[in-house]
Amino acid sequence: MTTTHEAAAAPVSQPRGIPVKVRHDLLRLATAGSVDDGKSTLVGRLLYDTKSVLADQLDAVERVSRERGLDAADLALLTDGLRAEREQGITIDVAYRYFSTATRSYVLADTPGHVEYTRNMVTGASTAELALILVDARHGVVEQTRRHLAVTGLLGVRHVALAVNKMDLVDWDVDRFGEIVAEFAGLATRFGIHDVAAVPVSALFGDNVVERSTRAPWYSGPTLLEHLEAVPVGTDPSTQPLRMPVQYVVRPRTADHPDYRGYAGRLASGVVRPGDEVVVLPSGRRTTVAGVDRARADGTLEELDVAFAPQSVTLRLADDVDVSRGDLVAAAVEPGLLTRSVAGTVAVLSERPVRRRDRVLLRVGTRTVRALVDDVVDELDIGSMEQRAAPDGLGLNAIGRVRIRLAEEVPVDDYRRLRRTGAFLLVDEADGSTLAAGMADAPDRSAGEGI
């Protein structure tokens, strides 16, 4: 051995100084990788080794494996869902898997690698805090890996776990592992991802997935699951400004609550306390939070001293301001910017392309407004990260930059900073289908004037 793992993987951190967890929390992750990388086997292995697979499911997998003439149970079969997928041996759609350990519950968005790749990966990554990316140790970083990293970075997923799979097929070669990790980490940095942890695994045999491998004595880091158990994810809500899209106005008009008027919503970011000064957008009215309510198990109200993202609460406001669904309650000190022009990156999810002059609906937070695609600026080649002109617009699975004009002023945040209020959908006005997923840039102060 000429290199140690640590030396080869210098930019990659390993979890150390793991804090003692006080609560059982939830981690959402998305997988990326193709069937050939062994993704289904890896996910099957995670489920199997965390005892999330029960006897009847395993019986079914063993039966099918025998029918196909396999010696051992093919764990990839655990993740097949639809008939067409079983028949064709492919995965069509994002599937959600659940497993839990003593410290965390996991919601895993299992995104297929082949068919409609971008659409599925974008969907899976949109709610993920961590992306689990697979690379075949024999092939290393390939075109598809670059796409995975590009989408991960674009969707603002800040933590990546790299599973270098099929290490058994390269004889657990430490140099090979080091090479792949170095190249991967370099790329990740380019896509704005700074937290990468790499683990050498063999999903087929279970090495370093849940159980520690004895075949790679040079590797001193955690197993994949140990890493998932320990990685701190999410953002401290107290470091971000308050945003709460209003979903519903609660007005009981009962004898007990004749004058109650509350604004129900889920905090998209930040923290809120009674007495906080807030601004309601787009009206711009300033007011004070009179109370933060939440229902107890018996349906009575509990007044909270503090609430934080992503809690669902009901806010009472001090003044008799006009607030309805679609409005945004934001921190008075940093309310973001109202705009009639959104510049951002969209991923096209439908057969209908996104073209210049298209009339669509734009959904952001709880508000839907009429919109016009002013310009398709360019299309991104996510393999090379190069921009090229897009005279014919953006087709299914394309990613590109657009400028959209809105029929009315709407608050939009910079997606890279505030994910929930910087994300938007483009919706077909005629049939209601979701055309594209969008991520807004920082609002341009000069844009949108004089329309």
Added chain:
Amino acid sequence: MRVAHMSTTYVLDHLDHLESEAIHIFREVAGEFERPVILFSGGKDSVVMVHLAIKAFAPAALPFGLLHVDTGHNFPEVLQFRDETVERLGVRLDVANVQDYLDDGRLRERADGTRNPLQTVPLLDAIEAGRFDAVFGGGRRDEEKARAKERVFSLRDAFGAWDPRRQRPELWDLYNGRHAPGEHVRVFPLSNWTELDVWRYIEREGIELPGLYYAHEREVFARDGMWLSAGEWGRPRAGERVEARTVRYRTVGDMSCTGAVESQARDVSGVILELAATRVTERGATRADDRLSEAAMEDRKKQGYF
């Protein structure tokens, strides 16, 4: 470069997280649809749904009614629980009876006597008659392979059909509920809950359930590896011996195809301990209808099932 460790004050417990998500879903539907309805059978998932819906709109009353498709073979104690719940909450309950359809010939009894697949037509008729545009179901993605690909907002055409290849992509928490007249959206607020999450939540919130979810003595007979309870739907066949066993139900569907499991779990914490040690899935243990074929659930969903 790592994100600094978050102050533990602002970390949500996983049940709080799931609760917040479900409440958000209920409120989205209330804000976007004209006539939502909650499918309510008295089973644990539907009881949890109603509990969450009440929390979502407190202190106002539940802004939705309830709808039950009664196969005619439901457990009497579950129906009683259903009616008591409706009474206590003061909400409206619509019941669609499979028996009515059998009586007037619109549906015919199946050879195997199972009525679960027969619920689809009465359900769709009830949705049309009630002009419901959003229908909340208690389906969870962990239940079954085809459900693992279901959206939270699942668009159905005028025939109630689910086309897995034409589902809308669902991103962030921006649920798209747009639909044409005649179409409706099935909404699954418990999508991300597991069976164990549901039980932990029942324990935490002190939610009441029908008694047959807990261990009790019952006259049962064995069929297809399940313990079935004799009732109006049918009797043991020759060679099937009725015996008294201590059992509980993990699901409470149609009596003809819902089996009990042997259990000593007489309360919620007992159930949770038992589940943590169990080796068989909820549907595998207790639902004969899902054993019909590899794709039994997928086929029923395509036809408009729950």
